[in-house]
Amino acid sequence: MEIHTTLVQDNLARVPDEIRRIESAGYDGVMTQENRHDPFLPLAVAAVSSERVTLGTGVAISFPRSPMVLANTCWDLQSASGGRFVLGIGPQVKGHNERRFSVPWTPPAPRMKEYIQALRAIWACWKSGGKELDFQGEHYQFSLMTPNFTPEPMAYEAPPITMAAVGPAMLRVAGEVADGVRLHAFCTRRYIENVILPQLETGLVRGQRQRSDLQVTGGGFLVTGATDEEVAQNLEFYRSRVAFYGATRAYWPVLEQHDLLDLGAKLNQMARDGQWQAMPAEVSDDVMQLFAAIGRHDEVVAEIQRQFGGLSDAIADSTSYDMPGTLPADLIQEIQALPTPWAGFRS
Known part of the structure; x- marks a missing residue:
């Protein structure tokens, strides 16, 4: 099993020291997010400041970017990192696309499938030295590529493409065309x-x-610490996350698997009433056990196996760069020893 953590994004000057710390600890990879900051700039700094860890976006928003623009960014990151870049993309929801990014919205699953196919067509053109590019889809068409716009040859394979998926249609697309799927953290083993x-x-x-052939990443929370007190403190943070997601109707199919729709309805009403501070108290320890692997460093590996074993190929100990990963090296090695179904990214 791979263990990832998040990379600092609020100050690029901090990236070199932080990526070296993460690499020395033994983590398999780092992820950036597209929230308050650009997800690619920190990875560019990390690419030339590290030697081993994979560098991934978890995730970058796809549709505001032309596949051609994203193809260029990924090509350069893959080259600079020596083949260690992993692209993670997601569609975001309709409101963000239309109102935050000002791009038109169409059904995301067929568009995402075509987006991934377009990226691969562009990279195949560049790998061939700029031979004719001819991709004709419903959403994207690419038919112009001259030597002036063809990047220099790269010795590495094109980057793997992973994608976020929540609904059934997006999950099917991930299984069909992506190299990996990034599951939402609001998941349980039964779901x-x-x-x-x-x-x-x-x-x-x-x-x-x-x-x-498919890397499955995430699907729950990892709550750990060196002491019971640290575990308890971290548990309260993730309890608030479960309460937040549980209040959203889109995530209620997860609660339905455990006959917890009444909890979702109560959290939803509390959110409507502005009772955000009181919501976490409605999420019991038993419910947290459904969503997270919880335990001290000396006991959490068994919990990881219970929560993720045989399902997830990679997990993360952080969901925000505000909470940098600090797992000890011996625990990282124990997690990495857990078997998974994934055989590695293929060419």
């Missing part, structure tokens, strides 16, 4: 087994692929 995996399997069959 992954009963809902997510069947949809991924349908996509894998369509793409004539095996489960071992």
Whole structure:
């Protein structure tokens, strides 16, 4: 199993020291997010300040960027990092696309499938030295590529493409065409087994692929610390996250798997009433056990196996760069020793 953490994004000057600390600790990779800051700039600094860890966006928003623009960014990051870049993209929701990014909205699943295919067509053109580019889709068309706009040859394979997926249609697209799927943290083991995996399997069959071809990342929270006090403190942070997501109707299918729709309705009403500070108290420890692997450093590996074992190929110990990963090296090695179905990114 791979263990990832988040990379600082609020100050690029801090990236070199932070990426070296993360790499020395033994983490497999780092992720950036597209929230308050650009997700690619920190990875560019990290690419030339590290040697081993993978560098990924978890995730960058796809549709505001032309596939051609994103292809260029990824090509340069892959080259600068020596082949360690992993692209993670997601569609975001309609409101953000239309009102925050001012881009038109269409059904995201078919558009995301075409987006990934367009990226690969562009990279294949560049790998061939700029031979004819001819991608004709419903949403994207690319037919012009001259030597002046063809990047220099790269010795590495084009970057793997992973994608965020929540709904059934996006999960099927991930299984069919992506190299990896990034699951929402608001998941339980039962929900992954009963809902997510069947949809991924349908996509894998369509793409004539095996489960071992697809990296599954996330699907829950990791709550740990060196002492019981640290675990308890971290647990309260993640309890607030579960309460926040549980109040949102879009995530209620997860609660439905555990007959917890009444909890979702109560949290939703509290959110409407502005009772944000009181909401976490409605999430019991038993409910937290459904969403997280919880325990001290000396006991959490068994909990990780219970929560993620056989389902997720990579997990993260942080969901925000405000909470940098600080797992000890021996714990990282124990997590990495857990077996997973994924066989690695293929060319």
